[in-house]
Amino acid sequence: MPTALITGANRGIGFGLARAFLADGWEFIAAVRDPANAGDVRALATGHPGKVSIEKCDLADFTTIDALGAKLKGRAIDLLLGNAAKTDNPANTIGNTDYDAWIDAFRINCMAQYKLAEVLAENVAISAQKKMFFISSRIGAKPPPGMVFFRSSKSALNQVVFQLSLMLKDRGITVACAHPGFVKTISTANMGVFTIDESAGYLKKIIDRLTMDVSGSFFEPDGSTLPIITRQMNPAAFGAKAPDAWAEQKKAWADAGVSI
Ligand SMILES: NC(=O)c1ccc[n+]([C@@H]2O[C@H](COP(=O)([O-])OP(=O)(O)OC[C@H]3O[C@@H](n4cnc5c(N)ncnc54)[C@H](OP(=O)(O)O)[C@@H]3O)[C@@H](O)[C@H]2O)c1
Numbered sequence: 001m002p003t004a005l006i007t008g009a010n011r012g013i014g015f016g017l018a019r020a021f022l023a024d025g026w027e028f029i030a031a032v033r034d035p036a037n038a039g040d041v042r043a044l045a046t047g048h049p050g051k052v053s054i055e056k057c058d059l060a061d062f063t064t065i066d067a068l069g070a071k072l073k074g075r076a077i078d079l080l081l082g083n084a085a086k087t088d089n090p091a092n093t094i095g096n097t098d099y100d101a102w103i104d105a106f107r108i109n110c111m112a113q114y115k116l117a118e119v120l121a122e123n124v125a126i127s128a129q130k131k132m133f134f135i136s137s138r139i140g141a142k143p144p145p146g147m148v149f150f151r152s153s154k155s156a157l158n159q160v161v162f163q164l165s166l167m168l169k170d171r172g173i174t175v176a177c178a179h180p181g182f183v184k185t186i187s188t189a190n191m192g193v194f195t196i197d198e199s200a201g202y203l204k205k206i207i208d209r210l211t212m213d214v215s216g217s218f219f220e221p222d223g224s225t226l227p228i229i230t231r232q233m234n235p236a237a238f239g240a241k242a243p244d245a246w247a248e249q250k251k252a253w254a255d256a257g258v259s260i
Pocket residue numbers: 007008009010011012013014032033034057058059060061083084085086087088108135136137138139179180181182183184185186187188192
């Protein structure tokens with residue numbers, strides 16, 4: 001049976017995803033911030049003996065990600081599903097910005113997702129399906145203005161996902177992300193359009209169909225794609241180098257002892 005590791009599996013969309021993969025016969029590792037208080041996922045584990053394990057993973061504390069990696073060493077993980085995020089960001093206005101809170105959002109929503117991928121890359125590489133999938137947000141592209149911490153951290157996550165897709169390609173790992181829709185969870189004060197099970201159903205369908213040729217994509221819930229990053233459409237313009245020129249440049253840097 002394939003195995004998924006899902007962060008933030010105790011509530012919201014993560015819980016919906018956990019149920020969807022369990023219903024399809026998967027085993028899953030619930031990586032949660034506070035296992036002792038993860039009552040909903042504990043109930044899932046009780047109802048599915050031998051199928052669910054619960055591990056600690058606080059994305060704000062990278063030592064817990066390292067500890068998770070050490071504990072899971074050698075275990076194949078078919079799907080790393082980075083769902084958890086800091087969604088309770090304080091409002092910000094010009095002249096009233098909490099920069100420490102902004103750093104927290106970046107640490108959890110962007111850097112910790114990369115850290116998870118880095119720590120668990122070998123687990124995914126030794127699996128049959130070799131997939132990493134992250135829950136991003138389309139919200140960066142939409143009015144009203146504000147919510148800069150959340151939006152900028154998710155936009156940065158998209159760049160991370162794109163880079164991971166390039167960096168892990170030669171290990172056979174497919175990496176992508178999706179907007180989950182506007183979903184009724186605590187983070188939206190239950191004002192969404194979709195239930196967690198509807199959103200999880202859409203996301204699972206995308207994940208099931210993921211192949212290497214769409215690695216680096218940013219999906220809408222219906223499976224269509226959004227631009228994940230601003231791509232340079234004309235590499236010859238504005239001083240950008242063609243790939244063969246980059247090889248020369250990299251060699252020149254290497255010869256000069258510059259590490260890039
Ligand atoms: N709901 C929407 O309409 C919507 C729209 C766009 C994107 N999204 C994205 O979808 C994903 C799930 O959102 P949701 O609506 O289900 O959010 P949610 O109900 O607020 O749940 C967030 C989850 O993230 C976990 N989490 C928060 N900080 C964490 C940390 N430091 N370490 C580990 N886990 C942490 C929470 O764990 P605890 O249970 O321990 O608090 C919880 O399980 C997020 O990435 C969110 O940005 C949601």
